[in-house]
Amino acid sequence: MGAVGPSSKSLEDYGYMLESAILFVTDMKLGTCWLGGSFTRSSFARKISATVEGLVPAVASVGYILKKEQSGVTIRQLVGGHNRKPWENLFFREKFGVPLSPDDAGPFAGLLEMVRIAPSASNKQPWRIIKDRDSWHFYMQRTRGYGKSFTFRLLNIADLQRVDMGIAMCHFEFTARELGLKGRWEIKEPKIEKPNALCEYTISWIGEV
Ligand SMILES: Cc1cc2nc3c(=O)[nH]c(=O)nc-3n(C[C@H](O)[C@H](O)[C@H](O)COP(=O)(O)O)c2cc1C
Numbered sequence: 336m337g338a339v340g341p342s343s344k345s346l347e348d349y350g351y352m353l354e355s356a357i358l359f360v361t362d363m364k365l366g367t368c369w370l371g372g373s374f375t376r377s378s379f380a381r382k383i384s385a386t387v388e389g390l391v392p393a394v395a396s397v398g399y400i401l402k403k404e405q406s407g408v409t410i411r412q413l414v415g416g417h418n419r420k421p422w423e424n425l426f427f428r429e430k431f432g433v434p435l436s437p438d439d440a441g442p443f444a445g446l447l448e449m450v451r452i453a454p455s456a457s458n459k460q461p462w463r464i465i466k467d468r469d470s471w472h473f474y475m476q477r478t479r480g481y482g483k484s485f486t487f488r489l490l491n492i493a494d495l496q497r498v499d500m501g502i503a504m505c506h507f508e509f510t511a512r513e514l515g516l517k518g519r520w521e522i523k524e525p526k527i528e529k530p531n532a533l534c535e536y537t538i539s540w541i542g543e544v
Contacts, residue, residue, distance in 0.1 A: 336379055338389035344522075346494055347537065349392050350501025354453075357395055358509065366400035369393055371456045371495045392493030393456075419451055420460050427465045431530045435466055442516060443471070443542075449506040456495035457481075462503040463534070465527060469518075469542040471507070472525055475500050477533040500537045507540060517543040 337352070339345035357367045371393040379391045423434035426447050437444040443466070450462055459481065463474040475496055481487070482494040504520070511518060524536040 336383065336391060336394040338380065338383060338385035338391050340389060344538075346392055346497035347501035347504065350498035351505045352501075353393065353395055353498075354502040354505040355509075357397075358505070360397050364400075365397055368396050369454055369456070370396060371498065372490075372492050376491060390491070390493055392498055393495065418458065422447070422451065425451060425460070425463055427463070429465065429467050430527055431463070431465065431534075435464075440466065442514065445514060446507050446510040446516070449510045450503045453499075453502050453506045455499040455502065459496065459499070461496040461499050465525075467525065467527075469544070470525070471540040471542070472527065473500065473503065473507075473537045473539065474529065475535045475537050476530075477535065479533060497537075504538065511540075519543065 337349065339349045353369075357369070360367060376391055379394055380389065383391070385391060422437065426435040426440070427433050428435045428439055435447075437448075440447055447464065450464065451460075453460075453462075455461065457478075459478045461475045461477060463476050465472045465474070477496055482496050486492075487494070508518075508520075518540050521539050521541050523539060525539070529536075
């Protein structure tokens with residue numbers, strides 16, 4: 336766990352960083368769970384001596400995986416944790432509304448699949464990606480009432496969908512590295528019409544040949 340300040344992409348950075356650690360320990364056959372709402376923020380903040388501006392957006396528990404019969408009903412089951420949105424709802428060609436198929440994605444299909452199966456707060460899967468030639472533009476489709484709502488502010492819960500975007504970036508970039516696909520991140524919003532007011536541009540991956 337860690338804490339972040341109020342800078343513009345701090346929550347995305349946090350998601351990227353903590354998911355990197357999670358993938359590392361997953362590789363060691365350990366189990367993990369992201370916790371964004373259901374933990375006592377103040378006691379974790381004390382443990383790492385977070386400053387007043389430092390928010391602990393989420394933490395991750397790490398441990399040995401329970402055998403199936405030992406575990407009861409979890410939040411994961413309640414939010415349909417195993418379900419994922421299909422490709423056509425997430426990935427598009429040049430503009431929103433034109434689905435990108437795995438064939439269209441070519442060697443990048445594996446990267447998108449790793450984003451698709453990534454974990455997200457309440458399993459909302461806010462990531463949307465548009466392919467435009469060598470660029471992959473990442474957008475966040477906010478869930479209404481999530482993140483900036485009164486309840487979230489009252490409970491001092493971070494804007495967790497921005498953390499989800501960092502997790503998506505981590506899965507995309509790590510898979511690119513694994514497959515030897517070169518590229519870099521750039522924040523430069525393209526002139527693409529967004530489908531609604533809850534959709535926000537995050538970042539683009541520029542592929543390098
Ligand atoms: C930022 C973030 C916050 C989360 N917060 C919680 C939480 O507070 N409690 C919980 O049980 N699961 C939490 N989760 C886990 C999600 O519910 C889980 O990743 C999602 O349902 C998909 O499940 P799966 O990755 O196990 O397939 C969180 C996940 C993320 C990415």
